[in-house]
Each structure stands twice: as C-alpha cells, then as structure tokens.
Amino acid sequence: MLFDSCFPHIVNLACKAVLAAITDLTYIDDTIEDYSDYDPSFTYTKDCIATARSLVNAIRNSNIKKQQFSTYVQQYFEEDYKLLRDVTTRWSSTLLMITRVLKLKDAIEDITHDNEFRELSKYQLDEHDWQLLEDYKEILQIPHAFQDILGAETTPTLCYSIPAYSALINRWTLLKEDNPQWADLIQPGLDKLEDYQDRLADTPAYVLAMGKLIHIKIGLG
Numbered sequence: 001m002l003f004d005s006c007f008p009h010i011v012n013l014a015c016k017a018v019l020a021a022i023t024d025l026t027y028i029d030d031t032i033e034d035y036s037d038y039d040p041s042f043t044y045t046k047d048c049i050a051t052a053r054s055l056v057n058a059i060r061n062s063n064i065k066k067q068q069f070s071t072y073v074q075q076y077f078e079e080d081y082k083l084l085r086d087v088t089t090r091w092s093s094t095l096l097m098i099t100r101v102l103k104l105k106d107a108i109e110d111i112t113h114d115n116e117f118r119e120l121s122k123y124q125l126d127e128h129d130w131q132l133l134e135d136y137k138e139i140l141q142i143p144h145a146f147q148d149i150l151g152a153e154t155t156p157t158l159c160y161s162i163p164a165y166s167a168l169i170n171r172w173t174l175l176k177e178d179n180p181q182w183a184d185l186i187q188p189g190l191d192k193l194e195d196y197q198d199r200l201a202d203t204p205a206y207v208l209a210m211g212k213l214i215h216i217k218i219g220l221g
Contacts, residue, residue, distance in 0.1 A: 007165065010196050011143050015091040017188035022136055023049035025088070048129045049094065049136065052101045055108065055123035056083045065117060072107035092147070095140040098133050105130060135179075139186060142171045169193050 019025060024047055059065045060083060070080050084100045086093040101108065111117060112124045125133075146168045169190060176186040 008147060010165075010193065011147050011168070012091055014189040014192040015140065015143050017192050018139060018185060019049075019091060019094060021185045021188050023047050023094075048125060048132045049098065051123055051125065051129070052133065053086060053097065055112070055120065056085060056097060056101070058120060058123065059083055059111070060085065065111070065120070068114070068117070069107060069111050072110040073104060075110075076104075076106050092140075092144050095137065095144050098137050098140070102130070102133055102137065135182065136185075139172075139175065139182060142175065143168060143189075146171075165193070165197065169197065 016025070059069050069083070073081055081100065081104055083104065084093070084097045086097040108125075112120045114120070146164055172186050172190055172193075176183050176190070
C-alpha cells in the first residue's frame with residue numbers, strides 16, 4: 001500500500017519537472033508580478049503558460065473584465081464557462097487551466113483585442129502560442145489520465161499501481177519518440193519516474209506484487 005499512497009506524490013514530482021521545463025513556476029504565485037514578456041531560458045522562447053495564467057488572473061480579478069468576458073463566451077457557448085486558475089499545490093490545475101483557455105480561445109481573442117481593455121493586449125497569443133498550449137496539453141494529459149484511473153480505484157493495490165506506473169513511463173516515452181521536438185520537455189519527468197522505478201525494483205514488495213498480478217491474470221488469485 002505504500003507505493004499506492006506515494007504514486008500521486010511521485011507523479012506530482014515528475015509533472016512539476018516537466019512544468020519547470022516549459023514555464024516559470026514562480027508565476028503561479030499570486031504575489032508575483034504578471035508575466036508579459038519573453039524569457040530566452042525556455043525552449044520555445046515565449047512562456048505561453050505564464051502569459052495565459054496572467055491573462056486569467058487579470059480577467060478574474062476585475063468584475064468589469066469578468067462581465068465582458070462572460071458576454072464574449074456566451075456568443076460561442078450556451079453555458080457561461082469560466083476561466084480556471086492554477087495553483088502551486090496541484091500540478092493538474094495547470095492542465096485544467098490550459099484546457100479551459102483552449103476551449104475559450106475565441107472569447108479570449110475577442111477580449112484581448114477589445115479597445116476598451118487595451119491593457120490586456122500584452123497577453124495576446126499568436127497561432128504558434130496556441131499550438132504550444134495544445135502541445136503542453138497533450139503532454140500533461142498522459143499523467144493526468146493515469147492518476148485519474150488509480151484515483152478511481154476503491155481499493156487500490158500495489159499489483160495494479162506498478163503496471164500503471166510502468167505504462168505511464170511507456171506512454172511518455174512513445175510520445176517523446178513520436179515528437180522529438182518535445183524531448184527536452186518530457187525527459188525531466190521521465191527521469192523522475194525512472195529513478196523511482198529503479199528503487200522500486202529493488203524492494204521485495206515489487207516481486208510479491210508482480211506475483212499477485214500474474215495470479216490474477218491467470219485466474220489463480
């Protein structure tokens with residue numbers, strides 16, 4: 001059960017390593033000044049996640065902007081979707097923020113080009129930026145899916161967690177091989193996962209769990 005309880009923590013560390021490769025994590029802190037510039041230390045030059053985050057905060061922190069954004073959203077959707085913040089304590093909140101920003105792309109384009117809110121123009125994203133957000137979403141969806149699967153188990157067991165952990169590594173590895181341009185973004189997460197996998201392989205619990213899994217698969221357990 002120890003690995004079961006550690007699995008979310010290990011995935012969190014791996015995902016934080018990936019996020020650190022694609023965005024400046026200090027900008028998640030609400031006390032940090034908004035991001036609106038380019039940072040040459042990042043692989044893709046512009047920190048699209050930090051830009052999106054600052055835009056989300058700017059809209060959510062102003063009732064007038066929030067109301068106008070809601071008007072734009074309702075031009076495209078029957079439901080009044082809201083922008084989502086991300087938080088330092090939950091890496092998956094960054095994925096949820098990106099997913100919602102992508103969903104509301106048209107409304108965001110409208111308000112960042114609205115002359116009434118010219119101060120938001122510095123958060124405009126071009127097509128390359130939008131594509132990067134799509135890329136980041138695809139990378140982060142993989143650990144999110146595995147964490148959801150294990151979180152749905154009412155009685156999590158080591159013999160199921162370990163294969164899921166290995167499958168997560170395999171999925172990220174395949175994604176990296178299919179998209180070599182993402183290698184520098186995915187590899188930090190893989191390094192974290194593989195380090196814990198190597199430690200796990202040296203523990204007796206690993207052998208016992210794998211034996212239990214084989215029994216379940218052949219109908220002996």
